[in-house]
Amino acid sequence: MNYDSKKPRERGKIKPPGYYCRVCKVRKLRDEFPGMADKGRVCKACATVSxxxxxxxxxxxxxxxxxxxxxxxxxxxxxxxxxxxxxxxxxxxxxxxxxxxxxxxxxxxxxxxxxxxxxxxxxxxxxxxxxxxxxxx
Ligand SMILES: [Zn+2]
Known part of the structure; x- marks a missing residue:
């Protein structure tokens, strides 16, 4: 008996969607990032804070x-x-x-x-x- 041979799932291959905000350190969906910035991404909520x-x-x-x-x-x-x-x-x-x-x-x-x-x-x-x-x- 070999239980491992038929495991259907591949683990750890899926990257979470979206980006990591460099200000609030939270990963958010791509929609939350209005602009592209090379220096690091800042989410909408953080971008509105001066x-x-x-x-x-x-x-x-x-x-x-x-x-x-x-x-x-x-x-x-x-x-x-x-x-x-x-x-x-x-x-x-x-x-x-x-x-x-x-x-x-x-x-x-x-x-x-x-x-x-x-x-x-x-x-x-x-x-x-x-x-x-x-x-x-
Ligand atoms: Zn943020």
């Missing part, structure tokens, strides 16, 4: 990441100083908030406690933005 907005989103991610790190380094602070001058209002605001956090509670450990005592307003803002967990509740 470059400035995209940059803002990337900066936001970057700022959120700083908060997850164990402490604010000198390098991080310099980067935040730079981002605080962004043309993007939200990026600016977030960077300024982070600079305040860096000043008051540079270390992640005990940060919520320190902020709740020294700067409850700042903590509230961070909580409203979903950046930190609610403290003491």
């Amino acid at each position: 470059t400035g907005e995209r940059l803002g989103m990337r900066h936001e991610e970057e700022i959120y990441h700083f908060l997850r790190q164990a402490n604010f380094t000198e390098q991080t602070r310099e980067r935040l100083d730079y981002l605080a001058q962004s043309k993007n209002k939200k990026t600016r605001e977030l960077a300024e908030l982070m600079l305040q956090v860096a000043k008051l509670a540079p270390y992640k450990k005990g940060r919520l406690k320190i902020l709740s005592e020294l700067a409850p307003d700042l903590l509230k803002k961070l909580q409203d933005l979903g950046l930190v967990a609610t403290y003491g509740k």
Whole structure:
């Protein structure tokens, strides 16, 4: 008895249809890509988002990441100083908030406690933005 000899299907030969968007990293159908671009394909949804907005989103991610790190380094602070001058209002605001956090509670450990005592307003803002967990509740 040989089960393998009659297997009808060929596996792994079919390439998924469509293209891979270099911005959202999602594979979509060919219809979702209006133009051809040699540098890489960008889907309709991503193409409508302006470059400035995209940059803002990337900066936001970057700022959120700083908060997850164990402490604010000198390098991080310099980067935040730079981002605080962004043309993007939200990026600016977030960077300024982070600079305040860096000043008051540079270390992640005990940060919520320190902020709740020294700067409850700042903590509230961070909580409203979903950046930190609610403290003491
Ligand atoms: Zn896309």
